[in-house]
Amino acid sequence: MTLRRQANTDVIEDLARRTAAPVELIKDLYDDEVTKLRANATVENYIPVIASQRVRRTLRARRPRR
Numbered sequence: 905m906t907l908r909r910q911a912n913t914d915v916i917e918d919l920a921r922r923t924a925a926p927v928e929l930i931k932d933l934y935d936d937e938v939t940k941l942r943a944n945a946t947v948e949n950y951i952p953v954i955a956s957q958r959v960r961r962t963l964r965a966r967r968p969r970r
Contacts, residue, residue, distance in 0.1 A: 915952055925963055930959060933963075938951055938952070
């Protein structure tokens with residue numbers, strides 16, 4: 905496994921733990937965000953950070969309001 909792929913796996917697993925969401929859901933959301941970000945990126949260093957923030961925001965928006 906490449907270093908980048910391992911880093912992405914670590915980010916996905918951490919998000920799943922922190923949000924109590926299924927890993928597969930997080931992986932799908934994260935991969936979608938990374939794909940969107942890479943389409944227009946000139947520098948890819950911050951893509952994992954931005955993708956993680958967007959996944960968290962998406963999950964918060966999906967959470968039922970009390």
